[in-house]
Amino acid sequence: MFVKKTTGPRIAALDDGRIISVADLPSPQTRWVASRKQIVVLAVQHHLIARDEALRRYGLSAEEFDGWCKAFERHGAPALKTTSLQKYRQL
Numbered sequence: 001m002f003v004k005k006t007t008g009p010r011i012a013a014l015d016d017g018r019i020i021s022v023a024d025l026p027s028p029q030t031r032w033v034a035s036r037k038q039i040v041v042l043a044v045q046h047h048l049i050a051r052d053e054a055l056r057r058y059g060l061s062a063e064e065f066d067g068w069c070k071a072f073e074r075h076g077a078p079a080l081k082t083t084s085l086q087k088y089r090q091l
Contacts, residue, residue: 012046034080
């Protein structure tokens with residue numbers, strides 16, 4: 001497999017000791033679950049992928065992605081679960 005050349009980093013170390021890479025990004029035809037949303041949010045935060053590229057690649061609106069980011073920052077990964085959206089929006 002060939003890796004596309006990029007000017008940015010290819011891996012990022014997270015605060016909890018985990019390492020994520022460009023290879024960890026989900027495919028564009030993915031079913032969205034909390035863990036996949038979290039990987040995309042973390043990849044954008046750690047500059048593995050540009051925000052605009054993430055929006056384009058995954059067909060997300062800016063509002064939807066910003067909602068993921070805010071929920072993750074305020075409440076962590078559990079807030080990205082579809083079943084938890086109403087619970088965390090009210091807080």
